[in-house]
Amino acid sequence: MNNDKYLQYSLQDFLEDDAFIKWVSGKEQDVATAQFWSDFSSLYPSAATNFDFAVNVIRTYRAQEFWDNKNNKAHLLERISATIEEKNSHQPVRLRWLNSWLKAAVIALLITVGGYYLINQFAKSAQEIVATGYGEKRTITLPDHSVVTLNAASSVTYNREWNTTEPREVWVEGEALFDVKHLNKDTSHITAGQKFIVHTNGITVEVLGTTFNIRSRHGKTNVGLITGKIKVGYNEGAAAKPHTVVMLPGDYIEYADNQLLLTKKLDKPEKIKRWTQTQLAFTDATLEEIIETLQDNYGYVIKVKEQSLRKLKIEGDINVTNVEELLTVITTTLNVKINQPSDKELVISSVK
Numbered sequence: 001m002n003n004d005k006y007l008q009y010s011l012q013d014f015l016e017d018d019a020f021i022k023w024v025s026g027k028e029q030d031v032a033t034a035q036f037w038s039d040f041s042s043l044y045p046s047a048a049t050n051f052d053f054a055v056n057v058i059r060t061y062r063a064q065e066f067w068d069n070k071n072n073k074a075h076l077l078e079r080i081s082a083t084i085e086e087k088n089s090h091q092p093v094r095l096r097w098l099n100s101w102l103k104a105a106v107i108a109l110l111i112t113v114g115g116y117y118l119i120n121q122f123a124k125s126a127q128e129i130v131a132t133g134y135g136e137k138r139t140i141t142l143p144d145h146s147v148v149t150l151n152a153a154s155s156v157t158y159n160r161e162w163n164t165t166e167p168r169e170v171w172v173e174g175e176a177l178f179d180v181k182h183l184n185k186d187t188s189h190i191t192a193g194q195k196f197i198v199h200t201n202g203i204t205v206e207v208l209g210t211t212f213n214i215r216s217r218h219g220k221t222n223v224g225l226i227t228g229k230i231k232v233g234y235n236e237g238a239a240a241k242p243h244t245v246v247m248l249p250g251d252y253i254e255y256a257d258n259q260l261l262l263t264k265k266l267d268k269p270e271k272i273k274r275w276t277q278t279q280l281a282f283t284d285a286t287l288e289e290i291i292e293t294l295q296d297n298y299g300y301v302i303k304v305k306e307q308s309l310r311k312l313k314i315e316g317d318i319n320v321t322n323v324e325e326l327l328t329v330i331t332t333t334l335n336v337k338i339n340q341p342s343d344k345e346l347v348i349s350s351v352k
Contacts, residue, residue: 003036007047014054024055024133025299027343038136055131056155131155132174134299137276144168144181146196149276151175151215152297167195174296175215177273180228182209203234203255212247213272217296220256224272225249236260274319280326282318286311287334287348290326294346298323305349309336 014020023037041048130150132138138150143162150156154174162168183194196207201216203223210228215221223232225247235258236243245253245260250269254262266272274281282290288310294300300323304310312334320326327338327346339347 006040006051007044009047009050011050011054014050020054037133038138041130049128052129052131055133056129126159126161127157128160129155129157134297142168142170144183144196146181147179149177149179149273151177151275153299164193165191167192167197169197169199172198172200172214172216174217175213175275177211177213177276178207179211180207180209201255202258203232206231206233211273217292220254220261222252222254223247224252224266224269226269226273234258234260278319279321280318280323282314284313284315285318286313287330287336290314290330291348294323294326298344300344300346302346302348305347309334309348309350312336 009017019033020037023034036043040051044051130138130140132150132152132154134153136152140148140150140156142148142158143160146168148156148170151174154172154176156173156176157171158169178198180196190208194208196209198205198207198214200214201219201221203221205212205214205223207230208228210230211226212228212230213222213224213226215223223230227249229249230247231244232247232253232255233242233244234255235241237258240258243260245263247253250266252262252264252266252269252272253260271283280293282293287304291302291304291310295302314329314333318326318329320329330336330348331338335351337349337351339349341347
């Protein structure tokens, strides 16, 4: 494997590299090769911007099944291309040479994570995007020394330089555990620069210094607080009226479709961060929840022949190190049969 060539890779080069695409798609079986790609940004920091952006492009494109408005897509592409041409001497990402599917992939990413705003930020080299592929976890230290642990198929976006007079802001797609550095000692007087704000899927989480988990998948966002105190802002109802909820340790909420669907108290809030230490961890999980994890974090395509099977639950804790062990737990505990027609395809049915 000729690794030196990647030093000069553009975004287009990454998107046309079979080895890179194989890894991002979760199909790389060679441990050494997978480790190389996982460590790429630290090994080749000069190429990290295009690498991280390409990871996001492919992951987002794979999840994008259709376009709601083709005219809007074409119009957005024209605006982005024009902006890039104007900033040609400073812009690390260029679209005019990309073929049609790559253009669609880039537009899918831009619409998903911020559209025209994001490409302008990349043009100014002001933002950092760190993303993980299927089956990969990653720990990132932010400019203020707060720490973010990303779960598989997730990303975090933040400014490379943080102004001490403005809030610390990050944007999350997927799932992440935050351990936020505490900057404020007087809670009665909080300056803008002491605030830490996380944005995802229609909600904002405002933090001073705390540990919490946030998961944003399938249109739902879950927030669980382990230590400290946070304030969550969200829009509610058809009129999208702004609301806030203050969370204390152990509080857990679920938000979707402009409404707070669930609020509860966790008996053991530290359990929500088990995924950072254990490859696959569940507590009282339904088969539906396990299926979502296999799809979201590992890229599996799963067919369930009888929909009633999705509601089956495995009581207690599951802690396994790989997918094969998890499938064994499912078949022995739930009395179901799992066939695997291909590497990333599963068919679940009841035992007759």
